[in-house]
Amino acid sequence: MSVAVQTDAEGYLSNKDDWSEELANELAKDLGVELGDAHWQVLNAARAIESESGSSPGLRKISKRSETPIKAIYKLFPDGPAKLIAKIAGIPKPKSCL
Amino acid sequence: MKTILILGAGTAGTAMAHKMRRRLSSDWEVAVVDPSTTHIYQPGLLFLPFGDETEARIVRERGATLGKGITWHKTEVKAIDTERRVVEVAEGNPLAYDFLIIASGTEVRPDMIEGMLDGGWRKSVFDFYTLEGAKALQGALARYEGGRLVINVVEMPIKCPVAPLEFTFLADAYLTKRGIRDKTELVYATPLDAAFTKPLASQTLGYLLEDKGVQVETELMTGEVDSEKNVIRSYDEREVPYDLLVTIPPHTGVGFLEDSPLGDELGFVPTDPHTLAVKGVDNVFCIGDATDLPSSKAGSVAHFQVDLLSENILRAIDGKELEPTFDGHSNCFVETGHGKAMLIDFNYETEPLPGQFPIPGLGPLPLLKEARRNHWAKLAFRWVYWNALLPARPIPISPTMSLAGKQLSAAAEAGGS
Numbered sequence: 001m002s003v004a005v006q007t008d009a010e011g012y013l014s015n016k017d018d019w020s021e022e023l024a025n026e027l028a029k030d031l032g033v034e035l036g037d038a039h040w041q042v043l044n045a046a047r048a049i050e051s052e053s054g055s056s057p058g059l060r061k062i063s064k065r066s067e068t069p070i071k072a073i074y075k076l077f078p079d080g081p082a083k084l085i086a087k088i089a090g091i092p093k094p095k096s097c098l
Numbered sequence: 099m100k101t102i103l104i105l106g107a108g109t110a111g112t113a114m115a116h117k118m119r120r121r122l123s124s125d126w127e128v129a130v131v132d133p134s135t136t137h138i139y140q141p142g143l144l145f146l147p148f149g150d151e152t153e154a155r156i157v158r159e160r161g162a163t164l165g166k167g168i169t170w171h172k173t174e175v176k177a178i179d180t181e182r183r184v185v186e187v188a189e190g191n192p193l194a195y196d197f198l199i200i201a202s203g204t205e206v207r208p209d210m211i212e213g214m215l216d217g218g219w220r221k222s223v224f225d226f227y228t229l230e231g232a233k234a235l236q237g238a239l240a241r242y243e244g245g246r247l248v249i250n251v252v253e254m255p256i257k258c259p260v261a262p263l264e265f266t267f268l269a270d271a272y273l274t275k276r277g278i279r280d281k282t283e284l285v286y287a288t289p290l291d292a293a294f295t296k297p298l299a300s301q302t303l304g305y306l307l308e309d310k311g312v313q314v315e316t317e318l319m320t321g322e323v324d325s326e327k328n329v330i331r332s333y334d335e336r337e338v339p340y341d342l343l344v345t346i347p348p349h350t351g352v353g354f355l356e357d358s359p360l361g362d363e364l365g366f367v368p369t370d371p372h373t374l375a376v377k378g379v380d381n382v383f384c385i386g387d388a389t390d391l392p393s394s395k396a397g398s399v400a401h402f403q404v405d406l407l408s409e410n411i412l413r414a415i416d417g418k419e420l421e422p423t424f425d426g427h428s429n430c431f432v433e434t435g436h437g438k439a440m441l442i443d444f445n446y447e448t449e450p451l452p453g454q455f456p457i458p459g460l461g462p463l464p465l466l467k468e469a470r471r472n473h474w475a476k477l478a479f480r481w482v483y484w485n486a487l488l489p490a491r492p493i494p495i496s497p498t499m500s501l502a503g504k505q506l507s508a509a510a511e512a513g514g515s
Contacts, residue, residue, distance in 0.1 A: 053362070054371055054446070055392035058253045058289065059319055060210075060348060064363035070319070074333050080317050083291060095295035096259045097394050097428065098303065098442065098450060 012086060012093050019090030028088045032079065035088070039076050042066045043089045050091040058082070058094060100126050102411070103185060103195035105175050106352075107132035107160060109140075109488070110386025110400035111201035115168045116490035117408040122415075129169035131187060137163045138229055139483055141397065141476075144261055144433065146232040147224075147239055148272045155480065157229065163488055175202070175354045180379040197381050197411055200367055202355065204257060204387040204395060208347040211252060211323060218325025223343045226265060227257060238342060239272065244281025245341030247273075250330055251288045252320045253348040255366075257387055257395040260442075262286070262346050263293060264433040269344075270310040271435035287315035287330065287338055296449050298512035302466060306434055320345075349395075351388055366390040371446065372422030374407045381414070383407055392446065393426040401487050402427045402497035427499040429455075431476035439472035441465050445499040451508050456495060458503030465504065 005023060006014040013019060013027075024043065028035045035043075045066035049057040059082055063070045077084040086093050102118050104111045107130040119128045142156030164170055174188040178200075184192040206227045208214040214223060224238060225231035249266050256262075266286050273279040286293055286307070293307055293314050294300040307314060315338055322331040323343065330338040350356060351365025360367055360376065368377045369389040376382040385403040387395040406423045413420060426446030433439045441463045442450035454461040463472055486493050 049362075052368060053390045053392065055255075058255070060253055061363045070321070070333050074319075078334075080291075082289065082317065082319070093295070094254060094290060096254065096290060097430075097444065098260060098263075098294050098296060098299040098432075 010093065013090040016090055024088050024090065027090075031084055031087060033077060033084065033088065038068065038072070039088075042068055042073055042076060042085060046085050046089045047091060050089070056086050056091045056094040100196045101194060102126060102128050102197045102199065103193055104128070104130045104199045104201055105132075105178075105185065106130070106200070106202035106386070106388070107134075107137070107164065107170070108201065108203045108386065108400075109397045109483075110203070110388075110404060111199070112137065112163055112488050113401060113404045113490045114199055114201060114385060114407065116165055116488070117404050118411065119165065119167050120490065121408055121412060124167075127169060128167065129171060129193070130164065131171040131173065131175055131185065131193065132160065133172060133174045133188070135160050135172070137488075139480055140227075140257070141483075142480065143226055143229065143232045144264055144268070146229075147226050147235040147265075148268055149236060149240070153229065153233065158484070163484075165489060175352075177354055178358060178360060178382075180360070180382060183381065195381075197383070197414065199407070199411075200355075200360070200376065200382065200384040200388050201386045201400075202352045202388045204349045204366070205352055206347050207350050208345070210348045210350075211320060211345075213323040213325060214345065214347065216323070216325050218323065218328070218343070221325075222328060222341065223323060223325055223345060225345055225347060227261075227346060235344065239269075242273075242278070242342055244278045246283045246285060246339055247342045247344070248285040248287055248330065248338060248340035249344045249346075250318070250320060250338070251290075251346045253289055255395060256346050256349050258430070259394055259396075260430060260432045262288075265344060266312055267306065267310060267435040268433055270312065283313065284311065285313045285315060285338065285340075287318045287320075289317065289319050291316050298449060298451070298509045299466075301512045302452070302508075303440075310435070349387075355388070362390050370422075371426065372424050373410060373420040374403055374424055375410075375420060383411070391426070393424075394428040394430065396428055396430055397483070397487070398429040399427070401493070402429075404490065405497040423498065425498045427497060429495065431472055431479070433473065433476065434468050437470055437473050438468040439476050440468055441472045441475070443499060443504075448499060448501065448504075449509055451504040451506065453504035455503060456500075 139156040145151035176186040224235040355361035356365035367384040369384040386400040452466040
């Protein structure tokens with residue numbers, strides 16, 4: 001990666017405050033995604049929900065907030081959108097209580 | 099007369115009504131609004147499909163669960179008007195409130211998935227989060243002779259997030275007992291990246307899936323159930339075939355919140371994580387499964403919230419500031435089959451850790467570890483629920499989480515938080 005930033009073993013940002021749009025572009029490139037407006041609409045929705053509710057949202061919620069159908073989200077982030085969105089948006093990975 | 103109005107008489111609403119009735123003078127009316135005439139002990143729904151629980155033991159008339167001095171409006175909520183401080187209902191005049199507590203829970207929504215309610219519904223496709231579903235599944239399991247049994251969590255958040263795993267473990271034990279385990283492929287399909295998503299849980303509990311021969315299908319975003327071909331189809335066009343599908347459909351808030359500015363995209367209520375006040379409005383609070391909080395949608399959480407919110411409402415009545423007391427505390431038994439269970443105790447900040455509960459070094463209940471004692475405690479909890487939790491009688495477990503008796507280094511060693 002060309003930007004020095006700390007991630008955990010699975011590649012999620014360790015410190016939320018390290019996130020910037022510039023970093024997101026870099027992270028996305030490393031994950032094989034070139035970010036356009038449609039990607040940003042999804043990423044901004046995920047970031048907003050996470051900051052409001054304290055947890056990383058599922059795809060249905062992201063889909064509604066960003067007004068992007070789930071099928072389209074899969075086209076934007078083809079290799080596992082839930083993980084890719086969380087990694088690029090700099091929010092924790094979606095998890096359960098165990 | 100002033101009024102505390104509680105929307106929903108499930109676990110959170112019923113306990114809250116009793117708590118406020120005990121704490122407030124007769125100058126206050128405590129009222130609940132709920133159209134349903136029965137109260138279900140939901141943890142029992144996990145056991146019902148395997149014939150280890152009966153409807154009679156887990157269902158009571160709602161009237162019998164609401165004590166004296168609590169008004170019950172047996173009608174449906176239509177809308178909340180926070181400006182005028184009234185709740186519009188299907189039958190009768192609008193209900194005025196001084197304090198409003200939303201405790202309307204969450205609904206299981208098979209209708210949100212294409213094909214789920216088609217021909218296979220409750221023939222080869224079952225839910226167990228409803229009484230009807232759990233009863234129908236009991237019949238289907240009794241007739242089951244082997245094949246692919248798929249347990250599919252469609253989308254988070256769900257009620258009792260460990261219940262689908264518990265169901266999987268209990269199914270393994272049930273099928274073994276019936277002598278058809280070797281004729282069954284047991285599959286756990288999740289939208290998350292693993293069955294256990296936290297490093298410590300994955301490290302210490304991964305053996306459960308391995309020992310029980312459970313196949314795990316990860317990152318499966320169910321888009322469609324095709325009950326002619328008996329397959330789940332995901333958005334990335336993977337197909338998971340089943341002979342018997344046990345689905346945990348998406349959950350949303352109830353109807354009057356889905357269409358209301360008080361609800362988010364899925365109808366859950368944006369709530370302050372520590373005071374439980376509903377964001378952006380005065381004198382309205384939210385507890386239980388209806389919130390958008392990252393705490394588990396579980397009965398123990400509702401119970402702890404009731405304890406803490408009742409104190410905050412008394413502060414508000416006295417004109418004092420609310421205190422940020424709720425820490426996301428959750429305390430859940432996790433059935434692992436063959437008469438054993440685990441106990442997990444955690445909050446917003448601290449993941450489930452190994453240790454002893456409730457007394458450090460003594461227990462008697464071991465945390466994050468299988469034990470027969472935990473299973474018996476889970477079974478005994480039904481009595482506690484009806485006789486202490488719902489009527490809001492004291493239960494000697496702190497509403498906030500304690501670190502005493504927990505092995506703090508365990509999570510760091512596993513690479514977690």
